[in-house]
Amino acid sequence: xxxxxxxxxxxxxxxxxxxxxxxxxxxxxxxxxxxxxxxxxxxxxxxxxxxxxxxxxxxxxxxxxxxxxxxxxxxxxxxxxxxxxxxxxxxxxxxxxxxxxxxxxxxxxxxxxxxxxxxxxxxxxxxxxxxxxxxxxxxxxxxxxxxxxxxxxxxxxxxxxxxxxxxxxxxxxxxxxxxxxxxxxxxxxxxxxxxxxxxxxxxxxxxxxxxxxxxxxxxxxxxxxxxxxxxxxxxxxxxxxxxxxxxxxxxxxxxxxxxxxxxxxxxxxxxxxxxxxxxxxxxxxxxxxxxxxxxxxxxxxxxxxxxxxxxxxxxxxxxxxxxxxxxxxxxxxxxxxxxxxxxxxxxxxx
Amino acid sequence: xxxxxxxxxxxxxxxxxxxxxxxxxxxxxxxxxxxxxxxxxxxxxxxxxxxxxxxxxxxxxxxxxxxxxxxxxxxxxxxxxxxxxxxxxxxxxxxxxxxxxxxxxxxxxxxxxxxxxxxxxxxxxxxxxxxxxxxxxxxxxxxxxxxxxxxxxxxxxxxxxxxxxxxxxxxxxxxxxxxxxxxxxxxxxxxxxxxxxxxxxxxxxxxxxxxxxxxxxxxxxxxxxxxxxxxxxxxxxxxxxxxxxxxxxxxxxxxxxxxxxxxxxxxxxxxxxxxxxxxxxxxxxxxxxxxxxxxx
Numbered sequence: 001x002x003x004x005x006x007x008x009x010x011x012x013x014x015x016x017x018x019x020x021x022x023x024x025x026x027x028x029x030x031x032x033x034x035x036x037x038x039x040x041x042x043x044x045x046x047x048x049x050x051x052x053x054x055x056x057x058x059x060x061x062x063x064x065x066x067x068x069x070x071x072x073x074x075x076x077x078x079x080x081x082x083x084x085x086x087x088x089x090x091x092x093x094x095x096x097x098x099x100x101x102x103x104x105x106x107x108x109x110x111x112x113x114x115x116x117x118x119x120x121x122x123x124x125x126x127x128x129x130x131x132x133x134x135x136x137x138x139x140x141x142x143x144x145x146x147x148x149x150x151x152x153x154x155x156x157x158x159x160x161x162x163x164x165x166x167x168x169x170x171x172x173x174x175x176x177x178x179x180x181x182x183x184x185x186x187x188x189x190x191x192x193x194x195x196x197x198x199x200x201x202x203x204x205x206x207x208x209x210x211x212x213x214x215x216x217x218x219x220x221x222x223x224x225x226x227x228x229x230x231x232x233x234x235x236x237x238x239x240x241x242x243x244x245x246x247x248x249x250x251x252x253x254x255x256x257x258x259x260x261x262x263x264x265x266x267x268x269x270x271x272x273x274x275x276x277x278x279x280x281x282x283x284x285x286x287x288x289x290x291x292x293x294x295x296x297x298x299x300x301x302x303x304x305x306x307x308x309x310x311x312x313x314x315x316x317x318x319x320x321x322x323x324x325x326x327x328x329x330x331x332x333x334x335x336x337x338x339x340x341x342x343x344x345x346x347x348x349x350x
Numbered sequence: 351x352x353x354x355x356x357x358x359x360x361x362x363x364x365x366x367x368x369x370x371x372x373x374x375x376x377x378x379x380x381x382x383x384x385x386x387x388x389x390x391x392x393x394x395x396x397x398x399x400x401x402x403x404x405x406x407x408x409x410x411x412x413x414x415x416x417x418x419x420x421x422x423x424x425x426x427x428x429x430x431x432x433x434x435x436x437x438x439x440x441x442x443x444x445x446x447x448x449x450x451x452x453x454x455x456x457x458x459x460x461x462x463x464x465x466x467x468x469x470x471x472x473x474x475x476x477x478x479x480x481x482x483x484x485x486x487x488x489x490x491x492x493x494x495x496x497x498x499x500x501x502x503x504x505x506x507x508x509x510x511x512x513x514x515x516x517x518x519x520x521x522x523x524x525x526x527x528x529x530x531x532x533x534x535x536x537x538x539x540x541x542x543x544x545x546x547x548x549x550x551x552x553x554x555x556x557x558x559x560x561x562x563x564x565x566x567x568x569x570x571x572x573x574x575x576x577x578x579x580x581x582x583x584x585x586x587x588x589x590x591x592x593x594x595x596x597x598x599x600x601x602x603x604x605x606x607x608x609x610x611x612x613x614x615x616x617x618x619x620x621x622x623x624x625x626x627x628x629x630x631x632x633x634x635x636x637x638x639x640x641x642x643x644x645x646x
Contacts, residue, residue, distance in 0.1 A: 015640070017639065017640050018639065030534070048640075074640070077456075080460050081460075081637070082456050082459060082460060082637060082642060082643075083637055083638075083640050083642070084634070084637045084638045102359070102462075102464060103359075105459075105460060105461065105462060106358070106359065106360075106462040108460065109460070110456075110457070110460050112456065112457065117453045117454065117456070117457060117643075118457050120375065120454055121452060121454075122375050122376070122378055122379055123375055123378060127375075127378070130371070131371050131375060132461075134364075134367050134368055134370075134371045135368045135371065135461045135462065135463050136461065136462055137360045137361075137364040137368075137462060140367075183461075
């Protein structure tokens with residue numbers, strides 16, 4: 001069963017939340033009132049994961065991208081049996097997520113977003129690793145050996161005797177990755193592993209994911225991220241989620257070839273402001289003007305204009321400069337996953 | 351490094367090792383946050399002093415004449431056993447709540463440890479804490495307040511009462527923990543715990559014999575296992591005839607100790623599976639409607 005080439009297979013997998021939003025904290029008296037109310041009032045339903053069908057292959061580094069509320073985290077929770085599906089089916093390492101929950105849990109490790117929810121506050125860094133290793137059935141000797149290795153590899157050995165409340169965001173994230181590494185499960189799920197990290201730590205985390213978890217450890221990695229550039233560089237295949245739906249799933253290059261095949265003009269500018277963008281868009285009749293700020297204080301930004309008719313970079317330069325924006329360069333560039341993502345989202349919304 | 355481990359269930363030894371790391375985790379709390387823990391223990395010391403001082407005023411009751419040390423022995427054993435039973439009752443709920451509010455519940459559940467191991471592990475530290483409090487009450491009572499260690503007690507008989515009593519109370523505790531998700535009881539107490547603790551602290555015979563209560567409220571004591579547990583364990587420690595039996599038990603054709611054990615066994619046989627079902631159902635419900643963790 002475990003030798004199968006497919007690690008994750010979902011078919012029309014759905015999760016619907018009803019009534020009070022999950023996590024709403026009520027007293028038990030209020031809850032009783034709710035139960036009475038719901039007896040005659042049908043609660044509102046919303047699909048957070050909507051009929052998702054996909055496959056993740058063994059050894060693959062698979063990315064899930066999407067905006068906030070796209071259903072990325074819930075999808076990972078469904079696959080680790082922390083949330084049960086309402087319909088559809090899924091197998092993880094060959095085990096059904098409804099019928100073989102216990103086997104599924106044995107075969108996955110999950111690092112939650114932000115890192116702090118993955119570590120136990122009662123224990124220091126090293127103890128956290130040993131605790132997780134022992135829970136996963138490793139011998140005390142092997143647990144110590146792997147803990148020493150991963151502490152050194154992720155440059156957190158100096159924090160091994162400290163408690164999680166004294167760690168920085170980067171250190172928390174590193175410890176949560178170390179916990180996935182030490183568990184040695186065939187599938188690792190990382191929920192936004194580089195959010196809130198500085199570029200140096202983010203790079204170290206990406207290297208660790210690619211080299212240690214994926215290549216050396218042989219673990220299949222399923223990671224959600226907001227950073228499309230990261231998914232582009234790191235992942236073998238990417239699934240694009242939007243409002244719970246799977247919009248597309250393929251290699252980054254295939255996605256670009258399908259959804260953004262043409263080279264696109266890009267503007268580098270300083271002194272830019274979103275208000276200017278809106279005025280210019282209306283004045284030139286652009287169907288879209290995507291903006292990516294590199295420095296908000298100086299208004300340094302990259303702009304991706306999309307013309308509804310024939311492209312006219314000269315008119316764009318003139319319009320921007322008339323609003324006091326200093327245009328540094330305009331040239332055509334290869335499309336990125338951002339272009340793919342916005343195209344898919346736009347299609348969905350229209 | 352090595353390739354991923356094959357997927358196989360944890361052996362019993364591995365499950366026990368996992369349980370042990372939970373105990374060590376909780377023990378680290380006692381040793382690392384000393385000031386906080388000592389402050390907590392002062393509550394136990396305060397109770398010990400209050401009831402031992404009341405005993406010094408010469409509380410002599412005909413119902414406990416058979417106990418050699420008198421009221422001080424009666425009340426201190428009541429206190430100690432009540433601490434033990436209360437920890438069994440509240441342990442699952444408190445353990446679950448701690449992991450819920452600290453947002454670690456998902457990460458603990460996403461592991462090979464099964465649900466029984468999970469809840470036992472979460473409660474283990476509370477039992478350890480209870481044992482330390484029991485030691486404080488008994489040793490403190492012996493050193494400073496004239497508590498007499500029972501000399502003619504039957505330890506085996508004591509265990510015969512203690513085991514089903516703990517099982518019964520743990521069953522109620524599991525039912526209470528189930529209310530966290532069944533009724534969103536996350537505010538520090540659940541309805542099961544509230545009802546059992548209210549009845550047991552007032553009428554189960556912890557601080558005074560049941561017979562001194564007005565007859566109109568005495569019937570409440572028969573609802574909770576603590577009544578039979580305290581009565582049975584005191585009889586095992588101080589002798590079968592040391593206490594006057596509560597009226598309903600006294601009317602039975604068997605000795606009060608036999609009645610206590612039988613009721614506790616039946617209680618345990620019903621409460622544990624029922625409590626487990628409620629707890630498991632609560633956890634399943636939380637995973638169905640997405641309320642398992644505090645934050646998504």
